[in-house]
Amino acid sequence: MQASAEPGGPAIVFDRVGVTYGHGGKATAALVDFSLRVAAGETVALLGPSGSGKSTALNALAGFVGLTSGAVRLGGRDVTGLPPARRGIGVVLQSYALFPHMSVADNVAFGLRARRLGRHEISSRTTEVLDMVGMTGFGGRLPRELSGGQQQRVAIARALAIRPTVLLLDEPLAALDAQLRQSMLTELQRLKDALPDTAMLYVTHDQAEALALADRIVVMNNARMMDVDTAENLWRRPPSSFTAAFLGGANLLPCTVGRVSGESALVTVGARTVTAEAPAPAFGHGDWAPGSAALLCVRPHALQVVSLRDRTALRARVNAAVWRGAVTRVVLAVDALPDVLVDVDVPGHTPFEIGSEVGLRLPEPAGVLISTGSAA
Amino acid sequence: MTALLESPEAPAARTRRPAAWLWVLPPLLVVLLTVLYPLLRVLAESWTGDSWTQVLASTLFRDALWRTVTIAAASTAGALVLGTFLAIVLAFVPFRGSTVIGRLIDTVLALPSFLITLAFTFLYGSAGAVNAALSALTGDPAPLLDFLYTPAGVIAAEVTFFTPFVVRPLLAAFSLIPRAHLDVAASLGASPWTVLRRVVMPEAWPALAAGGSLVLLLTLNEFGIVLFTGAKGVITLPVLIYTRGIVTFDLPGAAVIATVQVALSLLLYAGYRVAFARMTTRRGSGDAAVEQPR
Numbered sequence: 001m002q003a004s005a006e007p008g009g010p011a012i013v014f015d016r017v018g019v020t021y022g023h024g025g026k027a028t029a030a031l032v033d034f035s036l037r038v039a040a041g042e043t044v045a046l047l048g049p050s051g052s053g054k055s056t057a058l059n060a061l062a063g064f065v066g067l068t069s070g071a072v073r074l075g076g077r078d079v080t081g082l083p084p085a086r087r088g089i090g091v092v093l094q095s096y097a098l099f100p101h102m103s104v105a106d107n108v109a110f111g112l113r114a115r116r117l118g119r120h121e122i123s124s125r126t127t128e129v130l131d132m133v134g135m136t137g138f139g140g141r142l143p144r145e146l147s148g149g150q151q152q153r154v155a156i157a158r159a160l161a162i163r164p165t166v167l168l169l170d171e172p173l174a175a176l177d178a179q180l181r182q183s184m185l186t187e188l189q190r191l192k193d194a195l196p197d198t199a200m201l202y203v204t205h206d207q208a209e210a211l212a213l214a215d216r217i218v219v220m221n222n223a224r225m226m227d228v229d230t231a232e233n234l235w236r237r238p239p240s241s242f243t244a245a246f247l248g249g250a251n252l253l254p255c256t257v258g259r260v261s262g263e264s265a266l267v268t269v270g271a272r273t274v275t276a277e278a279p280a281p282a283f284g285h286g287d288w289a290p291g292s293a294a295l296l297c298v299r300p301h302a303l304q305v306v307s308l309r310d311r312t313a314l315r316a317r318v319n320a321a322v323w324r325g326a327v328t329r330v331v332l333a334v335d336a337l338p339d340v341l342v343d344v345d346v347p348g349h350t351p352f353e354i355g356s357e358v359g360l361r362l363p364e365p366a367g368v369l370i371s372t373g374s375a376a
Numbered sequence: 377m378t379a380l381l382e383s384p385e386a387p388a389a390r391t392r393r394p395a396a397w398l399w400v401l402p403p404l405l406v407v408l409l410t411v412l413y414p415l416l417r418v419l420a421e422s423w424t425g426d427s428w429t430q431v432l433a434s435t436l437f438r439d440a441l442w443r444t445v446t447i448a449a450a451s452t453a454g455a456l457v458l459g460t461f462l463a464i465v466l467a468f469v470p471f472r473g474s475t476v477i478g479r480l481i482d483t484v485l486a487l488p489s490f491l492i493t494l495a496f497t498f499l500y501g502s503a504g505a506v507n508a509a510l511s512a513l514t515g516d517p518a519p520l521l522d523f524l525y526t527p528a529g530v531i532a533a534e535v536t537f538f539t540p541f542v543v544r545p546l547l548a549a550f551s552l553i554p555r556a557h558l559d560v561a562a563s564l565g566a567s568p569w570t571v572l573r574r575v576v577m578p579e580a581w582p583a584l585a586a587g588g589s590l591v592l593l594l595t596l597n598e599f600g601i602v603l604f605t606g607a608k609g610v611i612t613l614p615v616l617i618y619t620r621g622i623v624t625f626d627l628p629g630a631a632v633i634a635t636v637q638v639a640l641s642l643l644l645y646a647g648y649r650v651a652f653a654r655m656t657t658r659r660g661s662g663d664a665a666v667e668q669p670r
Contacts, residue, residue: 064559084562091563097556101578110574111564155560162564 009076011166011199012038012061017070019056030056032223034070040165043192043200045210045231047247048220054203056223058168061201063087074166085114090159094171096151098143104130104154105139111162129157132194134187149180156191167195170203185212207247211235219243237279237368244297244370251303251342252295252370257288265369269296270314270336274366288369298367300343305330305352306359313359316342321352328352332360415638422631431632437616441636444612447527447602448595451534455591458535459542460584464572466543467550478547481540490600492537500524500532525605533601538594542587549583550576582652589648596640613637 019031031053038044046054059065061072063084071080079087098107105126112122130136133153143151152172159167172188173181189212192200204210210217211231219226219234219242227234227243238244241252258266258273265278265288276296278288288294306313316332319341323329327345330352334342342360352358422428431437462481466474500506502519510520523529553576561571577584599614611619613633621630 059559062559062563064563084559085565085567087563088565089563091560093556093560095554095556097554097560099557099561099575099579110561110566114565114567114570158560158564 010037010073011040011042011075012036012201013071013073014057014061015071015073017057017060017072018068019053019060019065020068029223030065031060034225036218036225036228038199038201040075040199041196042215043202043213045202045204045214045217046220047204047207047210047214047217048226049205049246051222052220053223054205054218054220055170057220058170058201058203061166062089062091062168088162088164088166090162090164090167092152092155092159092167092169092172094174096143096148096155096175098151098154098158100143102143103139104135104141104143104146107143107154108139108158108161110158115162125161129161130154132160132191133157148176149184152176152184153187160195165198167198167200168203169200171205172202173209174204174206181209185209188213210247217247219246221246237277238297238370239279241295241297241370241372244295244368248299249343250297250299250367251340252297253337253340253342253367254372255294255296255369257290257292257294257369259290260288264365267294267296267366267369269362269366270334272312272314272336272362274362275364276366277368279368293372295370295372296367297370298362300329300345301327302363302367303342303344304361304363305332305344305346306361308357308359310359310361313361316358316360318352318354318356318358320354321350323349332358334360418631418634418638421628422635424628424631427628427632431629436611437633440611440613440616440633443527443610444596444614445640447530447534447610447612448592448598450527450531451538451595452588452592454531454535455538455542455595456584456588459539459587460546462539463543463546463550464576467547468572468576481543484537485540485544487537488600489533489537489598490604492533493601493604496524496529496533496536500529525610527610530602530605530610533605534595534598537601538591541591541594542584545583545587546580549580553579585648585651589644589651593641593644593648596644597637613640 014034014036017031017034018029021028021030034053034057036044036057046057048054056065060067061074063079063082067080071078073079074087074089098104099110102110108126108129109122112125117125126139127136130139133156135150135153135157138146138150138154143154146154152175156172169188173184176184185208192213200213202210202213214231216228217231217234218228219240221242227239229239234243234247238247238250244250244252253269255267255269255276257278258268260266260278263278263280265276266273267276308315314334314336316334318330319333320331321328324345327347328350330344330346330350332342332344334340344360466478466481496504498504500521501524502522504521507519507521511517514520523532557575557579558571561575562568566574597614598612599618602610602612602615603618613636617630617633617637620626620633
């Protein structure tokens with residue numbers, strides 16, 4: 001059903017895009033030197049904390065904000081100077097932005113009427129997209145008669161009605177409650193499969209949404225792109241400490257690199273020597289010189305709290321313990337690592353006495369090496 | 377006994393009610409004394425002799441009634457058109473100094489209405505700046521512009537003075553429209569004109585209706601502007617009441633016209649309330665439906 005983008009060419013290109021708000025001394029850089037290519041049919045998530053520039057990137061592509069530098073292209077066409085109305089992008093926002101005085105059907109048909117399509121075409125396309133998002137029979141309702149989840153479905157249908165080759169979603173699930181968010185996430189996955197030629201740019205601060213939906217994830221911080229890679233790679237081998245911490249809240253333990261062989265290295269963490277993955281520099285990772293300082297990235301669920309009698313364990317004290325349902329998150333102060341607190345996820349509801357002494361055991365291999373110079 | 381058990385709160389509520397009613401009495405008395413009593417006196421005064429037949433039969437009254445309504449309608453239409461245009465420009469067309477212009481428009485609200493007529497005299501009067509400039513250009517000493525003392529002059533002054541009453545509520549309504557609505561509408565391919573017509577104005581419609589009704593009510597009762605034109609050709613109901621009551625001491629006659637004026641205002645106000653109530657019930661009661669199981 002989708003019109004295909006220029007064969008072979010990327011559906012979306014950000015070419016060194018910069019966006020600055022304000023003038024003179026009050027100018028704030030909202031996006032700096034942002035370059036990205038998204039292929040037709042690909043879903044890319046822009047992931048980052050508030051103010052990281054992810055929504056600005058989306059607004060720049062949609063034409064809602066002007067570019068200070070660089071260019072944006074859609075299907076090979078330079079759209080940098082075009083008004084939003086002539087870009088043909090489907091946009092879904094966190095606030096749904098349904099027109100309150102129009103029925104669901106009129107909302108969905110808005111873009112079709114703006115395109116002056118025939119009445120029959122408008123009616124059949126409206127029905128088609130409402131079916132697609134599971135809102136069959138809701139055409140006559142007003143937006144205020146719908147729940148948040150239903151309103152967001154209508155907003156998605158409205159964006160899809162114009163058959164865009166590019167769909168932008170700006171925190172589409174952020175206003176929904178946790179349970180509904182989960183079911184909408186499944187819906188979006190289904191929708192993604194149903195639109196194999198549509199390039200999607202998905203802005204979120206929620207790593208779970210990014211991991212579930214995105215083919216690739218762009219990690220943003222301070223108006224800049226930090227890292228970009230497949231979700232799998234960013235999770236397994238985060239190239240920077242920011243990405244490691246933001247995507248999954250990894251521990252970053254200071255260590256010293258020892259002998260390196262291939263993509264494996266011996267590292268010393270607080271007088272214990274363990275093996276670690278040492279990704280090749282080709283990945284954008286550091287050059288691991290023996291004796292140099294690095295960070296060992298270890299996920300909280302990979303660590304174990306053990307008895308002090310375990311001689312391979314590091315001596316630590318329990319700083320805090322919070323039951324989170326499936327796991328108990330224990331925060332440890334490790335004697336040999338005075339500058340960091342280490343998060344450990346212990347399965348189940350396990351009581352810990354605050355201040356008690358325990359052992360911390362690293363897995364084998366212990367984790368992935370991250371260069372110390374990669375901090376944000 | 378069972379009844380008591382079922383509604384243990386009822387007796388307490390019953391004893392509280394008379395005390396609550398007592399609190400209503402003082403303001404009610406004040407309203408009755410200061411508003412209703414004089415109005416009733418006016419109504420009673422109008423029934424002295426055959427004033428109703430006399431007044432209703434006079435062409436002067438019928439002309440004044442017709443002129444009042446037409447001037448009010450034309451001024452309201454003018455204020456609505458000009459006000460909507462100004463509000464749209466101020467809200468959506470970014471230009472330097474738009475805030476200053478907004479403040480200036482607010483300032484007009486603070487001035488007495490007749491000052492506009494006075495200012496118009498200096499601007500468009502026979503010896504005013506515009507006519508002086510036109511005379512200097514054409515060499516003809518006779519004033520070219522001569523509309524100030526006609527109904528058109530009154531309408532021009534009323535439009536100038538009452539336009540802010542349309543601009544203010546519209547600007548408030550525009551500021552409540554989320555930026556996201558405009559962005560999404562544009563991304564769907566709508567031109568600025570379509571966004572204005574199909575997204576912005578429908579959401580601002582209650583504000584426009586409220587501003588328009590207020591202006592219609594105020595122009596219907598406007599006295600200062602009409603009096604200051606001092607023209608014979610522009611006699612409206614308020615001016616007629618003034619002439620009858622204060623100048624010729626025909627109090628019963630003045631009372632008849634005043635009653636008509638009050639009836640006209642109340643009718644308009646009632647119409648406005650009905651229209652507003654309909655609008656709010658159509659838009660209100662926004663209970664979201666339960667999420668449908670899928």
